[in-house]
Amino acid sequence: DFNLSNEKGGHASDENSERGNWSNKTDYLLSMVGYAVGLGNVWRFPYLTYQNGGGAFLIPYTLMLALAGLPLFFMECSLGQFASLGPVSIWRVLPLFQGVGITMVVISTFVTIYYNVIIAYALYYLFASFQKVLPWSDCFSWADEFCSKTRIVSDCNATLDGETFHANYSFITSKNLTCINGTINYKPVQFPSEQYW
Structure with a gap:
């Protein structure tokens, strides 16, 4: 019969001979921090905070963290420590x-898959960025006919508040205007960085 605690230099009276125990409290604490803090804290949380009201979002977040998140986390850790299962x-x-x-x-399986994909993207673009000319800086051989660095506007006059003026594409679309006495030479394009992605 294989005894993990004796094999690893543990005590014969170890109540957890099959699974072993933490060697000290610091090991346990660092393991819990590693379990609770991940990529989401660094990448996703600031974005979600910004999207949901900035500082105002922190009020319901802190409330739910205190009332639901931490008690559930404590229960999960306590059950695991108590039963060693x-x-x-x-x-x-x-x-x-x-x-x-x-x-x-x-759920852990799904999270593992999508975190690995995120890390793979990050590593791929990290190594792709080591080139002298960035591959997504222009429409190179990998691009199709919709790749373009600009959206072309020519001879376009628009009317706003009874005044006619020459305008570029971004201004016309932002104000939801239409061209008069001219045309927009525009096709649905993708910028090189978007198409490279």
């Missing part, structure tokens, strides 16, 4: 909720 096995305690453990594993 994984997310599927722990729910033998309450068979009605065995689906919760299975769902946790499925």
